[in-house]
Every structure is written in C-alpha cells, then in structure tokens.
Amino acid sequence: MENEVVVDITSDSDLVTARAEARALATRLGFSRTDATLIATAVSEIARNIVVHVGRGQIVMHLVREERRHGFVAIATDDGPGIRDIDSALAEGNASRGGLGLGLPGARRLMDEFEVDRGLERGTTVTMTRWRVLDELELLRERRRDESAR
Amino acid sequence: MSVAILSQGEHLIASIQSDLSDPEILIFRDELTERVGRERARGVIVDVSALDVIDSFVARSLQSLAEIARLRGAETVIVGIRPDVAIALVQFNLDLRPLKTALDLDEAREVLGRLKGGVNGE
Numbered sequence: 001m002e003n004e005v006v007v008d009i010t011s012d013s014d015l016v017t018a019r020a021e022a023r024a025l026a027t028r029l030g031f032s033r034t035d036a037t038l039i040a041t042a043v044s045e046i047a048r049n050i051v052v053h054v055g056r057g058q059i060v061m062h063l064v065r066e067e068r069r070h071g072f073v074a075i076a077t078d079d080g081p082g083i084r085d086i087d088s089a090l091a092e093g094n095a096s097r098g099g100l101g102l103g104l105p106g107a108r109r110l111m112d113e114f115e116v117d118r119g120l121e122r123g124t125t126v127t128m129t130r131w132r133v134l135d136e137l138e139l140l141r142e143r144r145r146d147e148s149a150r
Numbered sequence: 151m152s153v154a155i156l157s158q159g160e161h162l163i164a165s166i167q168s169d170l171s172d173p174e175i176l177i178f179r180d181e182l183t184e185r186v187g188r189e190r191a192r193g194v195i196v197d198v199s200a201l202d203v204i205d206s207f208v209a210r211s212l213q214s215l216a217e218i219a220r221l222r223g224a225e226t227v228i229v230g231i232r233p234d235v236a237i238a239l240v241q242f243n244l245d246l247r248p249l250k251t252a253l254d255l256d257e258a259r260e261v262l263g264r265l266k267g268g269v270n271g272e
Contacts, residue, residue, distance in 0.1 A: 012171040019169065019203045037203060037234035038241070044205040048172070102206035102242060109241045 003029065004062040009050045018047040018059055026072050029063050031132055038110045039072050039130050045107040046076040046126050052103075054080030054123070065142075069133045076126040153178050157189050161262060162224075163255070165197035172207055179215040186224045193262035194219050195255060199230025206242050213249050225265050226250065227258040
C-alpha cells in the first residue's frame with residue numbers, strides 16, 4: 001500500500017504537493033534522481049492541467065511490476081466536462097495560462113507512455129508511465145520474492 | 151513566500167529557497183522587476199539551486215522575468231540549475247537560449263560584468 005500515493009488537486013498549492021509526492025515515491029521505488037525529476041516534472045504539468053482547465057481532480061501514483069522492468073504510473077482524473085478537442089489540447093504551443101506552461105504536451109515529452117481518455121460526461125483521464133529496467137541484483141531479488149510467495 | 155532578495159552594489163540577488171506555487175512565482179517575478187526600477191539595479195541574479203523541479207511554467211516565468219527586467223534596464227542571470235533539472239528542461243524543447251545562465255554566484259557576477267563591459271565598450 002505504501003507503493004500508492006493519492007494527491008487531491010483542488011488549488012495551486014496542490015501542485016507543490018504533487019511534485020514532492022511524485023519525487024518521493026519515485027525515489028522510494030528505486031528510480032534514479034534524473035528519472036525522479038522527469039517524473040515529478042511531468043506530474044506537475046498534468047496537475048496544472050487539472051487546476052487550470054477544470055479546477056478539481058486527483059492524481060494517483062503507483063508502481064507496476066513486470067518481469068524485467070518496473071513502471072511508475074501516474075493517473076490524473078478530473079470531474080470536468082472532458083477535453084472536447086483532444087488534438088488541440090495535445091498540440092504543442094497550445095499552452096495554458098497566458099502562454100506559460102506546456103501542459104499535456106510537456107508531460108508527454110517526459111514520460112515513456114502517455115494516454116488520454118476523454119470522457120465527455122465523466123471527465124478526462126490521463127495515464128502516463130515511465131519505465132526503468134531492473135539490474136541483475138534486482139532481478140535476483142524479484143525472483144526470490146516470487147519464489148517465497150509461492 | 152520563501153525567496154530572499156538582497157541588494158549588492160548595482161545587482162539584485164534573489165535566492166529561491168523552496169518550491170513555489172504558480173501564483174508565488176508570479177508575485178516573486180513582479181516584486182523583483184519592481185525593485186529593479188526602485189533600486190536602479192543593472193544586474194539580477196536568480197539562484198534556483200533549491201528547486202528540484204523546474205517545469206515549463208516555472209521556466210517560462212523565469213524567462214519572462216528576464217525579459218521584463220531587461221526592458222527595465224537590467225540583465226538577468228539564472229544560477230544553480232541542477233543537472234537533472236537541466237535534462238528535464240531539454241526534453242521540453244523550449245527555446246530557453248535568451249535566458250543567461252551561470253553555474254554559481256561568482257560566475258554570474260562575471261557574466262554581468264562582461265555584459266556591462268560590452269555595453270560600455272561600444
């Protein structure tokens with residue numbers, strides 16, 4: 001459970017919290033300092049997207065395990081009307097806040113996977129992942145963990 | 151808000167001491183550029199080494215800070231961008247070339263000195 005963090009996004013100051021929580025979780029999950037910074041920066045961009053366009057939402061961050069790699073997943077949801085024109089929201093240069101801030105395109109540049117689900121009734125969901133490949137020692141530990149779980 | 155601005159000769163030195171929210175960044179920008187006029191500063195140094203995330207909004211705010219200060223007669227140098235933060239900024243593909251940077255305060259003073267020398271030498 002300590003591998004999942006939820007941050008409610010309702011005001012500007014929640015961006016500061018989201019950045020800090022993203023970095024802390026990524027570091028705890030073994031991501032390098034550079035990866036943690038890229039992840040925290042991307043989370044900051046999607047959190048701002050919520051505050052600017054909808055005003056209210058949530059970011060859930062957790063780890064996904066695959067055989068040879070671990071992924072940091074951040075899922076942003078909001079209660080808004082959904083993004084009507086997804087192409088325009090993802091277009092570079094379509095920046096929010098008086099030309100400041102790259103928003104979704106900025107986040108997409110920092111992560112390995114990036115997906116937007118625009119629900120016209122129930123709000124928008126952005127899911128993004130950054131992977132790290134496990135080293136030999138970690139693979140050994142993973143295998144032991146699986147064996148002892150059996 | 152945790153930014154310290156101090157006046158040193160004809161320079162203003164601002165050090166951001168912890169992560170700032172978007173409105174705080176803009177308040178800081180406005181206060182700093184206001185002081186450029188009030189204190190007749192010719193150079194502004196902004197120390198961002200305490201920031202472990204500089205996202206696109208912060209980057210562009212720093213850029214607009216430098217542009218506003220320049221229109222008010224002062225050059226701005228950003229110091230202390232951490233290596234991992236620099237990597238994230240490169241990914242954004244923003245054109246940050248107009249932003250002058252230095253590794254630390256001493257180097258920033260040198261950059262400002264050179265800029266001033268260049269202007270006087272013309």
